[in-house]
Amino acid sequence: MGIPPSRRKSKGSAAERELIHLFWDAGWTAHRIAGSGSSQRPSPDLIAGRSGRVLAIEVKATNDEKKYFPRLEIDELNEYATKTGVEAWVAVKFLRTPWWFLRTKELEQTPSSYVLTKKLCEEKGCPFERLAAIF
């Protein structure tokens, strides 16, 4: 069953818009990449930048305690980031918590997925304010 794709998509878009506002308010630029998720090329959800530091970001919002990323999604984000020469990050919003950011290399792995749990965020994650303050 789960959430219908249309509702999941609108929740994802709302999360991306929220994050874009956060970045601009903190003096960064941030934009959605057109066709992310449907393009045949590896595409991040967002590109954010400030003063030469550029982040390629995959964005998730969830009501659960953990979030799975399909292996291909993260592998393609890493491929995009390596080729472009920018940083690869995931941004996750769990229910009733602020945004957490984690570099893709710090995600836990299962045979078919990457996993991000609240616990891992609390141990290794970066809150927005810290991420946005580093150049």
Place this chain on the structure above:
Amino acid sequence: MGIPPSRRKSKGSAAERELIHLFWDAGWTAHRIAGSGSSQRPSPDLIAGRSGRVLAIEVKATNDEKKYFPRLEIDELNEYATKTGVEAWVAVKFLRTPWWFLRTKELEQTPSSYVLTKKLCEEKGCPFERLAAIF
């Protein structure tokens, strides 16, 4: 009279897609920015990158010998590029010529616009192969 906005837009999109393919075929990444042209934030048409060199690009295709860019469009591209710390470029395709690239600071100016002519491209422009080969 001029070209109806819908046809102008589809010509612009086709030009952007053509350029995106060129970049990927040359080993770069390239994507359209979502909402470019309608966003309230300064947005380039394309983001292209390779090995840490990132270009913010405004794209035009025209059947004329010169192309006008509204002042605001270029000022906002410069604002985006400066804030993000990336390079600001325009890419222009005149009828029956290959793509020309020019840094925004090399555009000619009128009181209300920036202008790019075929002649200026031949004097100061960078063809795609040269642009794509520089790191």
